[in-house]
Amino acid sequence: MTTSEKYVTAAYCVVFAIVLVYVLIMALKLQRLEREVDEIAGRVPDEDAEEAPRETAQVG
């Protein structure tokens, strides 16, 4: 491998390493948001559990 080839390879590796790091950061952030959604959902009372059982009615 010539010096020129090594530098070109390094340039493309740098590009993909930075894009990969960015995607990883975004993935971690989305995971955190998902955890927060779960946490908030846990704080909201479960509507189905609180509602009284409904009688079935024929429709149509």
Next chain:
Amino acid sequence: MGRTSRIPLPLLAAISLVLVTTALAFVFFVAPDDANQGFSQRIFYFHVSIAITAYACFAGGAWNALLHLWKRDPNADLRSYVCVHQGLIFGTLVLLTGSIWAKISWGHWWLWSEDQLVLFLVLYLFYCAYFMLRFSVDPGPQRANLSAVYALFGVVLIPVSFAAIRLAKNLIHPVVFTLHGPNFGGWILVTYCIAQTALLALAYTLYRLELGGKRLDVRLRRLREVLA
């Protein structure tokens, strides 16, 4: 934004992956060696494409800033912020790939005597300062207005930076696009077009990903406030 935002993100990511892979195959296996620069010229397929993508992101940031100030579009501030952030990421890549090419061709990582390099660095630092300004103000209309005005000012630097490469006296930095069109043809042009399309698609995918995350973050914060 209207029609393209309807494309599902996984499909967009798949298209970007296919395009980037095709671009890489063309760069390394199809495009011929340049007569003057030899193998090292292959950096330019991504370096130039990344630079134009960075300019497009900054221009997108300015356009959304204008929409925020003019039409009071409630989502424009967030879109402008994400565009500028994307532009900065691609700007970092321009500086890194450019430095690697400079080391091969000029024997130096950086030359302060080159106006075009320094001007791009000024543009880059100007947008770095955007984040300092944005995060020094509390969230709200004042932050959005200040950021929008700043992003609009920054767009003036784009044609200056673009023209600097053409106006430089010593012309060490290669000129890819002239007034008569691109400075190359054949497979080099085809490879460049594929690389440019791939980089724009990648930038748009990352933009959509980040914007989706930011919107979710804003909604969650509002929900927390309601529940508190």
